[in-house]
Amino acid sequence: MTTRLRILDDGAWLSVDDTRQVSVSELWRLDAPGFCGCDLSDLVVENFLEVGIDGRTVEVRVYGQCIACGTKATTGWVPVGRVVDGAFEDIDRESVLRPRSPKSGQHSPDSGSTGQG
Amino acid sequence: MPTDVENWKSEVYGNEIREHLFRFAEEGYDAIPDDERDAWFERFKWWGLYHQRNGQEGYFMMRIGTPNGVLEPGQLRVVGEIANEYATGPGTNPIFGDAYADFTTRQSIQLHWIELSDVPAIFEKLEANGLSTQQACGDSWRNIVGNPVAGKDGQEVVDAWSVIRELNETFKGDDDHSNLPRKWKVSVTGSADGSGQGDINDLAFEPAYKEIDGEDVVGFNVRVGGGLARNEPRFARDIDVWVRPENVPAVAGGLSALFRDNGDREDRYNARIKFLVDEWGAEQVRETLQEEYVDFELHTAGRDVREEYTYNTGEGERNDLVGVHEQRDGKYFVGLNVLVGRMGAADVLDLADLADEYGSGEVRLSQRQNVIVTDVPEADLDDFLAEPLFERYSPEPSPFMRGSVACTGTEFCSLSIVETKNRQVRFARWLKENVDLPDDVEEFHIHLSGCTASCAQPQIADVSLRGMKTRKNGEAVEALDVGLGGGLGEEPQFARWVTQRVPADEVPGAIANLIDSFAAERDDGESFRAFVDRHEDAELDAFVEPEETDYEDPMLHNTKMTWYPYAGEDGMDAAPPTPADD
Numbered sequence: 001m002t003t004r005l006r007i008l009d010d011g012a013w014l015s016v017d018d019t020r021q022v023s024v025s026e027l028w029r030l031d032a033p034g035f036c037g038c039d040l041s042d043l044v045v046e047n048f049l050e051v052g053i054d055g056r057t058v059e060v061r062v063y064g065q066c067i068a069c070g071t072k073a074t075t076g077w078v079p080v081g082r083v084v085d086g087a088f089e090d091i092d093r094e095s096v097l098r099p100r101s102p103k104s105g106q107h108s109p110d111s112g113s114t115g116q117g
Numbered sequence: 118m119p120t121d122v123e124n125w126k127s128e129v130y131g132n133e134i135r136e137h138l139f140r141f142a143e144e145g146y147d148a149i150p151d152d153e154r155d156a157w158f159e160r161f162k163w164w165g166l167y168h169q170r171n172g173q174e175g176y177f178m179m180r181i182g183t184p185n186g187v188l189e190p191g192q193l194r195v196v197g198e199i200a201n202e203y204a205t206g207p208g209t210n211p212i213f214g215d216a217y218a219d220f221t222t223r224q225s226i227q228l229h230w231i232e233l234s235d236v237p238a239i240f241e242k243l244e245a246n247g248l249s250t251q252q253a254c255g256d257s258w259r260n261i262v263g264n265p266v267a268g269k270d271g272q273e274v275v276d277a278w279s280v281i282r283e284l285n286e287t288f289k290g291d292d293d294h295s296n297l298p299r300k301w302k303v304s305v306t307g308s309a310d311g312s313g314q315g316d317i318n319d320l321a322f323e324p325a326y327k328e329i330d331g332e333d334v335v336g337f338n339v340r341v342g343g344g345l346a347r348n349e350p351r352f353a354r355d356i357d358v359w360v361r362p363e364n365v366p367a368v369a370g371g372l373s374a375l376f377r378d379n380g381d382r383e384d385r386y387n388a389r390i391k392f393l394v395d396e397w398g399a400e401q402v403r404e405t406l407q408e409e410y411v412d413f414e415l416h417t418a419g420r421d422v423r424e425e426y427t428y429n430t431g432e433g434e435r436n437d438l439v440g441v442h443e444q445r446d447g448k449y450f451v452g453l454n455v456l457v458g459r460m461g462a463a464d465v466l467d468l469a470d471l472a473d474e475y476g477s478g479e480v481r482l483s484q485r486q487n488v489i490v491t492d493v494p495e496a497d498l499d500d501f502l503a504e505p506l507f508e509r510y511s512p513e514p515s516p517f518m519r520g521s522v523a524c525t526g527t528e529f530c531s532l533s534i535v536e537t538k539n540r541q542v543r544f545a546r547w548l549k550e551n552v553d554l555p556d557d558v559e560e561f562h563i564h565l566s567g568c569t570a571s572c573a574q575p576q577i578a579d580v581s582l583r584g585m586k587t588r589k590n591g592e593a594v595e596a597l598d599v600g601l602g603g604g605l606g607e608e609p610q611f612a613r614w615v616t617q618r619v620p621a622d623e624v625p626g627a628i629a630n631l632i633d634s635f636a637a638e639r640d641d642g643e644s645f646r647a648f649v650d651r652h653e654d655a656e657l658d659a660f661v662e663p664e665e666t667d668y669e670d671p672m673l674h675n676t677k678m679t680w681y682p683y684a685g686e687d688g689m690d691a692a693p694p695t696p697a698d699d
Contacts, residue, residue, distance in 0.1 A: 006121060008155060009531040010347075010385070010570065013171075018151050020171050024568075025534040025586050025677050027593045044586045046534075046569070067587050067618055 003053060003083050011047035014060055014080065016088040022060070022080050024048065027067070030078070031098045036071035040096065043067075049074060056082045057091075059100070075099050123382045125156040126256065131295035134160045142236045146175045146695055163257060163295070165250025166236065169229065170531040172680025175695030176206050177231040178529055180253035181243065182260035183482060184285040185267055185278060185305075186224030186489075190478025195246045196226055197465030199239055204462065206230025207693040208681035210528070212539050216462040219538075220455055222522060222574050223302070224482045225253060225260045229529050232696045251289050256297045258288040258373065263305045264312040265481040265489055269444045272435075274324045274422065275335045277307030280365050287366050294373050298380030299388035301373055302344070305337070305365070310435050311426030314484050316352045316609045317343045317577065319390050320372055327359045327419030336361045338418045341372060341402055342394030345571035350611050351391040354399045356406070359419035371410030375402070423607040429485075429562065429577055430606035431646030436560045437485050439519055440512050441498065449498055450481075450491040453507060454514040456545060457523040457538045458486025467506050475501040484574075486522055517548040520562040520579070524572035527676040528683075533567025535584035535595040536672040536682055540621065541565045547625045547668045555636050561645065562604075563628070565597070577603045579645045580628060581612040586675075589620045594673045596620050599627065599661050602649030610646075615654045616661040621673055626664030634660040 006015040014022040023045075030041040047063040059077040066072075076099035082089050091097070119127070129137065138161060141149050149157050158168040167178040181196065188196070196218055205215045206229065219227040231239070243249060252258055261281050264270060268278035284303065288294050294301075305322040306313025315321025322337035337360050343353030360368045381387045394402055407415050427435045439452040453468075460468070468488065472480050477492035488510070493501050502512060511518070521544070524530070526537025544563070554561055564578035575581035581600030586593055596618045603612030619627055639648050649657060676682040680692035 004152065006155060012532040012568070015155065018154050020531070023171075023677055024532075025584075025675065027586055027588065042588065065585075065617075070617060 003086075005051045005053060005058065007048045007051055011049065014048050014051055014058075016058065016081070016083070019088070021088055021090070022048075022093075026093060028078070028093055029096045030075065031096050032075060035073055035075060036066045036069050038066055038068050041066045041068070041071075043075070052077065053083070056084065058083060058088065119382055120385055121155075122159055122256075122385060125159055126296055128156075129160060131163060131257075131292060132290055134163050138164055138166070139237050142233050146233050160255075163252060163255035165253035166231070167254055169529045170527070172689050172692040173206070173208075173529070174692070175232065176229070177233065178525075179228045179231045179239065179250060180221075181226040181228070181248055181250055182253040183225060183248070184261050185263045185281045186265040186482030186484075187278070188480045188482070189247060190473070192246055192248055193472065193480045194466060194469035195242060195248060197462050197469055199242060200228050200462035200465060203232070203235050203239055204228040204230055206696075208684055210539065211683050212542055213459050214461060217459050218462065218465050219525070220458040220460065220482045220486050220488060222458075222484050222486060222572060223260050224262050224265060224484055226482070227525070234696075249289070252295070256299050257295050257301060259300055259302050261285055261303045261305060262313060262318070262484060264308045264310065265438060265483045266442075266444070266450050266491065267307055269446070269450060269491055270308045271443055271445045272310050273308040273445070275307040275337070275362060277305045277313070277322075280307075280322070280362050281305050283366055284369055288370070288373065294370065294377065297373065297377050298382045299385065299390075301376065301390075303369065309422040309425040310428045311423070311430070311605055312428040312435070312438065312484070314429065314577075314605060315340060315343070316605055317345055317574065318353060319344060319376075320369060321353045322360070322365060322369075323421060323423070325359055325419035325421040327416055329416075334361065336419065337365060338421050339368060339372075341399070342391040344389050344391045345574060345576050346389070346569065347386060348569050349391070350571070350576050351395070352609050354394050354402075355418060356399045356403045357418045358403060358406070359416040364413070367411055367413070368406070368415075371406050375405055375410050379405075426606045428606075429604055431562075431579060431604040432644035436562075437487070437519065438483050438489060439485075439487060439514065441502070444491065447495070448491075449493045449495060450489050451493055451498075451501065451512050452483065452487055452489045453510040453512055454519050455487050455510055456518050457521055457541050459538060460488075460510070464506065464509070468510070471501070471504055471506060515545075515549040516554055516559060516561045517545045517552070517563070520560055521545045522562070522564040522573045522578070524566050524570075526567040526584075527679075528681070530567065532570050533584055534586060534677060535567050535597070535621065536676045537565050537567045537573070537584070539683075540670065540672060543668070543670070544625055544628075547666075548628060551625075551666070552629045552632055554632060555639070557642060558645065575600065575603070576611040577605055577609070578612065579604070580631070581614075582624065583614075585618050587618040587620055589673075593675060594620050594622075595676065597624050599624070601631075601657055601661075602646050604646050613649070613654055613657070615657040616663070619661070619663045622668060622670035623663035623665055625668040626666040627661050629666070630662040630664060631660045
């Protein structure tokens with residue numbers, strides 16, 4: 001079964017099978033020593049950059065900022081959900097998330113932004 | 118590899134979208150296949166329809182493009198009637214109620230809660246009255262902006278309105294320019310005040326004189342590649358071209374075609390022409406335009422009038438067009454402050470009546486989200502200004518009301534991180550009650566944008582506010598980054614982001630403390646922008662002292678995860694069903 005994964009609204013949403021599932025502005029606690037100097041990064045998600053799937057796990061790379069130290073950077077692949085029986089299920093993103101280091105991949109943001117004219 | 122959007126555009130785009138739009142309107146929202154919704158919503162933008170955000174399934178924002186913000190006699194009434202009849206939905210705004218129109222920073226009009234089934238009737242009414250939503254959004258020529266009183270302004274050195282009308286007629290619906298790599302924002306200014314804000318557009322025509330055969334001829338200098346979005350703000354670059362008014366369509370079309378053929382269609386983050394200008398440089402843009410896209414010899418740039426620019430510069434006269442101003446023909450235009458650009462439909466209709474009664478019926482929209490009533494005879498000014506409606510839309514507002522600009526925010530927009538319009542109203546009211554600017558400071562611009570798309574143009578304000586999140590007492594709360602000292606003029610400057618992640622309830626206190634420091638430490642007569650200019654970021658950060666005050670912010674929680682921030686039951690599971698197809 002094919003799962004349609006897209007980044008929409010100028011990087012503001014992760015869409016899975018045409019349903020917006022994960023949005024910017026979430027705060028994630030990342031165990032990601034490479035992201036910043038904090039023991040746990042407290043990341044505000046500002047933009048989705050890439051989405052991929054590893055087995056059943058939906059992963060994203062995002063641009064964001066650690067609100068504890070101010071570092072702005074792009075993450076490795078952060079798990080945000082799983083596809084189970086064809087349906088998307090959230091991973092508990094209130095808990096600590098552990099990204100994998102970046103892998104090669106096409107930078108593939110999509111869709112357009114709103115605006116005022 | 119082309120993006121999904123480019124693939125969707127290659128299948129159906131431009132004028133042909135209309136027949137599909139009408140088919141779905143007839144068959145019902147549910148006739149759009151689930152797995153095609155993202156594609157169709159992307160395409161509908163070309164016809165001015167933006168699907169609202171999560172939780173508001175089946176409702177659309179509709180943008181009406183009014184070139185240069187000009188509403189001919191009768192057109193404002195049509196907008197008010199459409200807002201009244203169609204722009205209501207399941208959510209009621211606690212400040213603005215139901216049924217309102219938003220005047221935007223690009224001189225357009227936005228209506229919300231539009232249902233697909235109503236689109237054909239709305240289009241019919243708009244088009245019967247000379248209005249359109251065509252290309253109001255999407256990857257093509259957007260609404261053309263300029264000095265809103267073009268053609269009437271005493272400060273105009275070249276007639277921009279006739280040029281804008283011709284560009285609009287030429288490039289709206291032109292299949293050769295209907296599918297560009299990204300949006301294409303054009304500004305044409307004929308006055309010497311800079312009120313067209315050309316510097317922040319993809320393509321800008323600005324008044325300039327050129328000596329030709331011993332005579333000074335007035336026309337336009339050309340700048341390319343401005344824009345504010347995505348943490349990558351750019352001012353438009355001078356490409357060393359002067360053009361006669363009659364040749365503007367050829368040069369504008371040439372540059373649009375250059376963008377069409379050379380813009381990046383594989384990465385939408387890199388697609389705007391500002392990035393192509395970064396890559397090529399202004400010289401290569403000029404050479405390519407000359408060699409491949411125009412069939413006459415381009416003149417080099419003429420003598421501009423940028424040193425006379427006052428609009429949004431932070432000091433001097435005519436920072437905006439609010440208030441009473443004399444037109445070239447001896448009549449007057451009156452700029453009215455519309456706080457955050459939102460006006461209830463009943464007020465829109467009342468204003469249309471007043472414009473008829475006192476003026477020609479014409480109304481214009483500025484890039485500061487305000488309205489302007491034109492053609493008021495001097496003898497009628499006093500009576501006009503005494504009308505009760507203008508207690509709410511004042512021609513002499515408090516600086517904090519006058520200077521407030523805000524984007525749509527999480528109320529309707531998918532991109533925004535925070536609530537904006539109502540918050541900016543709350544900020545302005547609190548500042549008006551609690552903060553005094555120095556006596557000689559009459560204008561103070563505060564722009565609030567919900568995200569980096571920068572629809573409220575935050576980087577060109579005295580105080581720039583941009584949506585963020587932070588933690589306060591361990592809880593995630595809506596926050597704002599604070600930038601200072603932005604503005605346009607001869608030497609435009611983007612705001613410097615000096616203080617990050619201020620919890621939204623501490624922002625009014627921060628601005629109050631900042632203004633206290635400004636008042637105490639400024640040089641005699643010094644503008645806020647000049648004051649910011651001579652201080653280091655760390656000093657400015659110290660002036661911005663976030664503080665809780667008696668200001669209360671009811672929207673500190675994550676408004677993005679509500680179906681509608683102001684609903685009693687605001688959770689996503691309380692979202693209304695898609696509207697019935699009646």
